[in-house]
Amino acid sequence: MRRKTALKLITFLDQNQAPGAPLTVRLQNAIRRLIAEGHVREGDRLPSSRLLASEAKLARDTVESAYQQLEAEGYIERRLGSGSFVAAIEPGLLASPRKPYISPKPEAVLSRRGKEIAQSGGAPDHRDAHPFVILPDIQQFPLETWRKLTARVLADHRQASAREALLYAEPMGRADLRQEIAAYLAAHRGVQCTADRIVVLNSSQQALGLIATLLLDAGDSLAMEEPGFHGARLAFRNAGLNLAPVPVDAEGLIGDALPSAALEARAVYVTPSHQYPTGATLSLERRLGLIRWAEATNGWIIEDDYDSEYRYDSRPIAAIQGLDHAGRVLYLGTFSKVLFPGIRLAYIVLPESLVPAFVAGRTLIDGHTAPIAQAVLAAFMREGHFTAYIRRMRELYRARRDNFLEAFDRHLSPFADPVHPAGGLHMAAYLREGLDEAETVRIAAAAGIELPTLSRLYLGKQKRAGWLLGFAALDPHRAESAMRQLSHALSRQAGAEHGRRRQQRNA
Numbered sequence: 001m002r003r004k005t006a007l008k009l010i011t012f013l014d015q016n017q018a019p020g021a022p023l024t025v026r027l028q029n030a031i032r033r034l035i036a037e038g039h040v041r042e043g044d045r046l047p048s049s050r051l052l053a054s055e056a057k058l059a060r061d062t063v064e065s066a067y068q069q070l071e072a073e074g075y076i077e078r079r080l081g082s083g084s085f086v087a088a089i090e091p092g093l094l095a096s097p098r099k100p101y102i103s104p105k106p107e108a109v110l111s112r113r114g115k116e117i118a119q120s121g122g123a124p125d126h127r128d129a130h131p132f133v134i135l136p137d138i139q140q141f142p143l144e145t146w147r148k149l150t151a152r153v154l155a156d157h158r159q160a161s162a163r164e165a166l167l168y169a170e171p172m173g174r175a176d177l178r179q180e181i182a183a184y185l186a187a188h189r190g191v192q193c194t195a196d197r198i199v200v201l202n203s204s205q206q207a208l209g210l211i212a213t214l215l216l217d218a219g220d221s222l223a224m225e226e227p228g229f230h231g232a233r234l235a236f237r238n239a240g241l242n243l244a245p246v247p248v249d250a251e252g253l254i255g256d257a258l259p260s261a262a263l264e265a266r267a268v269y270v271t272p273s274h275q276y277p278t279g280a281t282l283s284l285e286r287r288l289g290l291i292r293w294a295e296a297t298n299g300w301i302i303e304d305d306y307d308s309e310y311r312y313d314s315r316p317i318a319a320i321q322g323l324d325h326a327g328r329v330l331y332l333g334t335f336s337k338v339l340f341p342g343i344r345l346a347y348i349v350l351p352e353s354l355v356p357a358f359v360a361g362r363t364l365i366d367g368h369t370a371p372i373a374q375a376v377l378a379a380f381m382r383e384g385h386f387t388a389y390i391r392r393m394r395e396l397y398r399a400r401r402d403n404f405l406e407a408f409d410r411h412l413s414p415f416a417d418p419v420h421p422a423g424g425l426h427m428a429a430y431l432r433e434g435l436d437e438a439e440t441v442r443i444a445a446a447a448g449i450e451l452p453t454l455s456r457l458y459l460g461k462q463k464r465a466g467w468l469l470g471f472a473a474l475d476p477h478r479a480e481s482a483m484r485q486l487s488h489a490l491s492r493q494a495g496a497e498h499g500r501r502r503q504q505r506n507a
């Protein structure tokens with residue numbers, strides 16, 4: 001009987017559905033199947049580990065570890081001196097492994113909103129540093145300092161009295177971090193706030209979703225820069241808002257176009273320090289114009305200040321938030337660009353009266369941000385590492401921007417016209433007349449280069465073709481070699497086109 005069982009087990013082991021899994025896991029699956037299909041019943045004795053090991057040509061340890069696991073899960077009982085037996089199995093433990101798992105078809109089960117989200121593909125971020133990706137250079141980050149600060153924070157929290165870092169934490173964020181953020185914003189960004197008007201979040205993306213659901217109703221209009229940030233567009237669409245595109249020129253969002261383009265708009269989303277994607281800085285006059293619009297219409301200004309720490313040629317213009325005295329501005333900042341995106345820390349500065357609603361809203365999404373990371377960042381800021389890091393990186397990125405522009409001029413100027421970026425980590429480049437954006441992307445992809453495009457950032461039909469290129473993540477040699485490669489690929493294609501047209505003419 002036990003030999004028959006062992007042979008059956010060997011058959012199941014050979015047929016095992018998970019051939020890449022370790023032998024001990026495959027053996028567990030085979031024994032579970034043996035029990036589920038009724039080949040052995042409660043109280044039946046299983047082959048000894050020695051017998052099974054020798055019949056199945058397995059190491060004894062492999063069999064032992066499978067038996068131990070099955071005992072822990074309640075499938076078998078092991079009695080010292082008498083062997084291993086099939087246990088009295090709780091109903092439900094044996095979901096038939098033969099029944100295939102049927103995954104519901106998304107189109108049949110998703111809500112209308114769910115289908116839209118699925119179709120949009122969401123706003124996934126780039127995860128690795130390749131040429132032209134818009135990321136900070138994470139290689140530069142002082143991880144050793146971060147490690148020491150983390151160790152200190154954990155050491156502090158080891159004391160029983162300080163264990164609160166392991167519990168649920170304040171939905172608004174830790175007070176020490178909010179104080180550091182308030183002091184930094186006052187000193188460097190001209191933002192007027194106190195710590196009790198700041199809510200710490202995981203990302204600006206999260207802030208945009210909260211704003212859209214707390215301040216606007218489905219069907220309300222929101223004005224957006226055209227072209228503009230796709231992450232914001234998707235967050236606002238997801239909240240059912242109507243989006244009114246407002247054009248952008250070299251001075252940022254054209255405020256004069258606001259009343260007509262967004263007559264009904266309850267809010268406007270802007271990236272005034274460094275317009276995404278064009279790089280324009282919103283002029284002071286237009287900032288004041290936006291505030292006048294908000295006051296006159298009781299509208300909201302959503303100011304996304306996502307990378308203004310990196311400004312290379314002049315001092316940054318004060319945030320709109322600092323110019324507003326009517327409490328119409330919601331100011332968003334993130335540590336994704338200035339430090340590193342994996343930190344998942346961002347914040348929103350709110351008019352005082354909105355704080356309770358945002359705190360309540362936050363509890364419905366994910367409660368709060370992980371307190372240990374907040375405590376480490378608070379120490380990083382308090383001890384001067386943050387401002388020192390910004391100063392160092394500003395110099396590095398400025399040099400990279402200059403190198404990037406020079407290399408662009410050498411290699412890519414026949415194809416596109418770059419916009420000189422006054423700050424940030426990326427620049428736009430408009431394609432020259434006659435070039436097809438999708439075709440350039442295809443050629444680049446064939447050469448192994450991912451080329452993010454500009455046209456996808458427009459809401460309306462009138463789009464400008466171009467590229468959006470990150471210059472900060474990689475050293476200048478890698479950036480230049482990618483440009484050279486891209487230039488060769490585009491030239492080859494242009495040469496081939498030219499030849500084809502000449503042949504057609506001569507035929």
Ligand SMILES: Cc1ncc(COP(=O)(O)O)c(C=O)c1O
Nearest residue numbers: 203204205229276306334336346
């Ligand atoms: C305009 C703008 N806002 C916000 C973000 C993202 O910030 P977070 O990572 O905090 O969502 C980005 C990132 O690309 C951005 O371009």
